[in-house]
Amino acid sequence: MAARTIRVYWPNRTTGWVNFNWTGVINRQSVVHVAVSEGRLDQVLGTALDGISRFRGDATMFAKNVHPHDEGGGGVEFFIEIDWSSPLNVVTDITVDTPEVGFVV
Numbered sequence: 001m002a003a004r005t006i007r008v009y010w011p012n013r014t015t016g017w018v019n020f021n022w023t024g025v026i027n028r029q030s031v032v033h034v035a036v037s038e039g040r041l042d043q044v045l046g047t048a049l050d051g052i053s054r055f056r057g058d059a060t061m062f063a064k065n066v067h068p069h070d071e072g073g074g075g076v077e078f079f080i081e082i083d084w085s086s087p088l089n090v091v092t093d094i095t096v097d098t099p100e101v102g103f104v105v
Contacts, residue, residue, distance in 0.1 A: 002097075003095055003096065003097040004025060004095070004096050004097075005093055005094065005095040005096075006020075006022060006093075006094050007052055007091060007092070007093050007094075008020055008091070008092050008094060009039060009041060009052050009089070009090075009091055010080075010089070010090040010091070010092065011041075011089050012087040012088075012089065013080060013082060013087055013088060013089070013090040014082060014087050014088075015079075015080065015081050015082045016079070016080065017077060017078070017079050017080075018077070018078060018079075018080055019075055019076070019077045020075055020076055020092075020094060021071075021072045021073060021074065021075035022074060022075055022076070022094070022096070023072070023073030023074055023075075024073065024074065025074065025096055026068050026069075026074040026075050026076050026096050027068065027069075027070050027074045028068055028069055028070045028074075029068070029098070029099065030068040030074075030076075030096050030097070030098065031068075031096070031097045031098065031099050032066050032068045032076045032094065032095070032096050033066070033094075033095045034063035034066055034076070034078050034092050034093070034094055034095075035063070035092065035093040035095075036061050036062060036063045036080055036090060036091070036092050037054040037055065037056065037057075037061070037090070037091055038054070038055055038056070038057035038059060038061070038088055038089065038090065038091070039052060039053055039054045039055065039089050039090060039091030040052075040053050040055070040089055041053075041089075052091055053091075054091045057088070058084075059082055059083055059084035059088055060081075060082075060083040061080065061081060061082045061083065061084075061088075061090065062080075062081050063078045063079065063080055063081075063092065064078065064079050064081060065077075065078060065079045066078040068096075076094060076096075080092075
């Protein structure tokens with residue numbers, strides 16, 4: 001499987017756990033990377049992707065504790081840390097790939 005990415009808009013987020021199910025794409029063995037930034041919804045013309053804008057705001061934010069799972073058909077749970085005093089609109093890019101091999105060291 002080639003790497004796949006989906007962009008997700010999360011309105012009015014504060015620090016905390018989020019879950020995104022992507023059935024048939026993510027499973028417990030998936031490699032999942034999450035990029036996070038502030039965002040907004042512009043006027044949607046064409047696809048939903050066209051209407052999601054990312055930008056660097058004043059808040060510091062990051063994703064951690066990324067945990068792919070099989071529940072609900074497959075998905076990913078992760079913690080978004082947002083260093084801001086009020087809720088913000090957040091955009092994540094969730095990229096999924098398949099590991100080639102595993103080692104025990």
